[in-house]
Amino acid sequence: MTDDTPDFIIAVVDDDQRVLESLQTLLESANYGVRVFASGPTLLESGCVAKIDGLVSDVAMPEMDGFELSRRIRAVRPTLPIILITGHAAMWKLAPPDSLGDYRLLEKPFDGVDLLAVVADALRNTWKPQP
Amino acid sequence: MLKTAAVVDAEEHFFLSTLSPGSAQKRIALFVVLGLVVVFALITGGLFPGTQGSRVNAFVPAYLTAMFVCDSITATLLFAEFSILRARAILVIASAYFFTALILIPYALTFPGVFTTNGLLGGLQSAACVYVLWHFGFPVFVIGYVLWKDRRPSSPAWNGSTRTAIAQSIALTAVLVAVAGFVCIAGEAWLPPIMLDTARFGPQWPYLVGAPIALISISALIVLWLRGRSVLDLWLLVVMFLYLIEVPLSYYPAPSRFSGGWYAVRIFGFSASSLVLIVLLYEIETLYARLLGAVLAQRREREARLMTGNAIAATIAHEVKQPLTAIATSAAAGFRFLDRPTPNLDRAKEAFRQIVADGHRAAEVVGSIRAMFKNDVRTRTALDVNDLIREALALEHSDLLKHRIQVEADMDGRLPEVRGDRVQVQQVLLNLITNAIEAMAVIEEPRVLRVNSKPYESDGVVISVADTGAGISARDSERIFNPLFTTKPDGMGMGLSICRAIIEAHDGRLWVAPNPPRGAIFQFSLRSRASLVSDSGAEARARL
Numbered sequence: 001m002t003d004d005t006p007d008f009i010i011a012v013v014d015d016d017q018r019v020l021e022s023l024q025t026l027l028e029s030a031n032y033g034v035r036v037f038a039s040g041p042t043l044l045e046s047g048c049v050a051k052i053d054g055l056v057s058d059v060a061m062p063e064m065d066g067f068e069l070s071r072r073i074r075a076v077r078p079t080l081p082i083i084l085i086t087g088h089a090a091m092w093k094l095a096p097p098d099s100l101g102d103y104r105l106l107e108k109p110f111d112g113v114d115l116l117a118v119v120a121d122a123l124r125n126t127w128k129p130q131p
Numbered sequence: 132m133l134k135t136a137a138v139v140d141a142e143e144h145f146f147l148s149t150l151s152p153g154s155a156q157k158r159i160a161l162f163v164v165l166g167l168v169v170v171f172a173l174i175t176g177g178l179f180p181g182t183q184g185s186r187v188n189a190f191v192p193a194y195l196t197a198m199f200v201c202d203s204i205t206a207t208l209l210f211a212e213f214s215i216l217r218a219r220a221i222l223v224i225a226s227a228y229f230f231t232a233l234i235l236i237p238y239a240l241t242f243p244g245v246f247t248t249n250g251l252l253g254g255l256q257s258a259a260c261v262y263v264l265w266h267f268g269f270p271v272f273v274i275g276y277v278l279w280k281d282r283r284p285s286s287p288a289w290n291g292s293t294r295t296a297i298a299q300s301i302a303l304t305a306v307l308v309a310v311a312g313f314v315c316i317a318g319e320a321w322l323p324p325i326m327l328d329t330a331r332f333g334p335q336w337p338y339l340v341g342a343p344i345a346l347i348s349i350s351a352l353i354v355l356w357l358r359g360r361s362v363l364d365l366w367l368l369v370v371m372f373l374y375l376i377e378v379p380l381s382y383y384p385a386p387s388r389f390s391g392g393w394y395a396v397r398i399f400g401f402s403a404s405s406l407v408l409i410v411l412l413y414e415i416e417t418l419y420a421r422l423l424g425a426v427l428a429q430r431r432e433r434e435a436r437l438m439t440g441n442a443i444a445a446t447i448a449h450e451v452k453q454p455l456t457a458i459a460t461s462a463a464a465g466f467r468f469l470d471r472p473t474p475n476l477d478r479a480k481e482a483f484r485q486i487v488a489d490g491h492r493a494a495e496v497v498g499s500i501r502a503m504f505k506n507d508v509r510t511r512t513a514l515d516v517n518d519l520i521r522e523a524l525a526l527e528h529s530d531l532l533k534h535r536i537q538v539e540a541d542m543d544g545r546l547p548e549v550r551g552d553r554v555q556v557q558q559v560l561l562n563l564i565t566n567a568i569e570a571m572a573v574i575e576e577p578r579v580l581r582v583n584s585k586p587y588e589s590d591g592v593v594i595s596v597a598d599t600g601a602g603i604s605a606r607d608s609e610r611i612f613n614p615l616f617t618t619k620p621d622g623m624g625m626g627l628s629i630c631r632a633i634i635e636a637h638d639g640r641l642w643v644a645p646n647p648p649r650g651a652i653f654q655f656s657l658r659s660r661a662s663l664v665s666d667s668g669a670e671a672r673a674r675l
Binding site: 016018019021022023025026028029030085087108109110111112113115116 | 448449452453454455456457458459460461462463464465466467468475478481482485488489492
């Protein structure tokens with residue numbers, strides 16, 4: 001891992017600009033390449049989906065929620081590591097999304113170090129078959 | 132003592148003695164009276180043979196037993212109503228029914244043919260004399276009831292123990308009946324000749340029996356007609372009419388016991404006795420249904436309120452989580468930039484700038500909560516603070532009971548009127564009481580919740596909620612009002628900060644003080660309507 005060339009590109013989606021910025025800073029501090037998007041549709045239309053190595057997305061967003069976004073991305077990228085962050089863990093337990101495949105969930109407010117650990121773990125597991 | 136008087140005011144539409152009769156009730160009463168007049172006309176017109184009817188000895192004990200049961204139940208119900216309403220007038224009318232029940236005992240003992248051919252006790256005139264006292268006494272009680280009801284409308288409440296009052300009334304009535312019975316039995320020799328023999332009335336009956344009973348019944352009728360207002364008064368009016376109609380029926384067409392008219396009078400008497408009882412039972416059932424409806428409505432309202440409270444809390448929680456997430460995330464990033472072999476200071480500075488910005492944003496969230504409560508000036512109405520306290524205590528009643536918490540409410544009756552959002556102020560009060568209950572639930576007894584209302588700084592009101600819980604340390608006494616500060620394992624720490632936001636939006640203050648020797652006193656002030664008006668006037672002048 002060097003300071004200049006990121007090994008992985010992570011897409012971050014959150015409708016809250018400040019959360020988005022802080023996530024970008026955090027992921028960049030761990031040498032990831034980061035693409036930020038204010039909404040699900042912006043990511044889907046950006047043409048980035050094929051190039052990213054992981055997705056960190058908020059759940060509760062207007063227009064398209066994190067579940068719907070994950071579902072659509074899974075259709076093109078079935079093994080892409082997905083990390084969802086939510087302020088309403090209770091809502092999640094009430095309505096567990098089906099056909100979402102493998103995902104990680106973090107409840108807001110979370111520890112930045114924990115998020116990085118989860119991201120690293122998800123990427124490692126996904127890339128293990130291709131050493 | 133203020134407490135009880137005000138409770139009566141708020142709940143008086145649930146009591147027979149204070150409830151106004153509806154037009155349907157009045158119509159039914161009128162039909163009953165008209166029906167009685169028709170029956171009366173038929174009897175005097177010769178429906179029943181005026182000759183000596185067949186003497187059925189079993190009729191009298193059966194009739195007296197039924198009367199006794201009826202009047203005793205009526206008296207019990209009215210005594211029960213007194214114990215709730217504490218109005219002395221109710222005590223008088225309850226005693227009246229107890230009197231008519233008790234006086235049946237000397238009547239039965241002296242009536243010829245009930246126990247022995249000539250009556251167990253006394254002589255020929257005894258039963259007739261008891262009858263006179265009975266039928267004269269009841270209207271006197273009724274007149275007393277109506278006049279007492281009107282005499283002191285400002286201080287109707289009985290302050291002492293209701294049990295003592297009821298016991299005294301029962302004892303007094305019993306003594307009265309004992310004296311009456313004694314006079315009629317022991318003084319039989321000196322009594323005027325009402326009866327010729329065990330069946331026939333003498334020629335002086337109209338003057339000795341008829342006239343006094345008729346006069347007192349008419350007086351009672353007039354008093355009830357002029358002063359009566361409640362359902363109970365309406366039916367007492369009908370009862371007094373029955374008493375009046377008994378008089379001519381007893382003497383015409385046949386002045387004798389066991390005539391057709393005499394039997395009719397007994398039936399009238401029994402109707403009179405059961406009438407108020409039937410109405411009481413019917414009304415109790417109706418009022419019970421209404422009360423149940425009111426309780427259910429109140430419960431629904433409370434649930435709706437709690438839901439609003441939860442929704443506000445959830446919104447605030449979500450709003451606060453966003454900047455907190457950003458702060459934690461940026462802090463971790465800043466740390467990582469500094470922790471590298473070659474620290475990236477520019478990126479670290481950027482991360483810290485983000486933390487500062489998000490800190491400000493968290494403060495703004497709290498500010499916006501305050502603004503959220505400030506916006507609702509339109510929903511401000513005149514508040515009866517004592518009413519709010521009573522309502523809050525009623526809502527928390529089962530929790531207070533469950534935790535065996537003793538409640539002391541001391542409400543000042545001369546509070547200035549304050550304005551505010553009723554639901555919001557009620558939420559503050561409920562929140563403070565709930566906190567007090569939770570603080571005391573974990574400690575040893577005695578657990579005392581004291582809720583006071585007092586005038587404050589010449590133009591306002593201060594409400595205090597004191598508990599005997601563990602209390603709040605000096606260090607925590609300001610921090611507890613900060614959002615996210617909580618001492619409860621599952622609490623969000625928003626309660627008191629919202630409470631303070633609400634009270635400050637009402638131009639009031641919320642503070643906490645120790646409650647020696649143990650516990651905490653939360654107090655909040657609200658300003659009176661007048662001072663708000665003058666303030667806005669000053670504001671307008673300042674703007675000019």
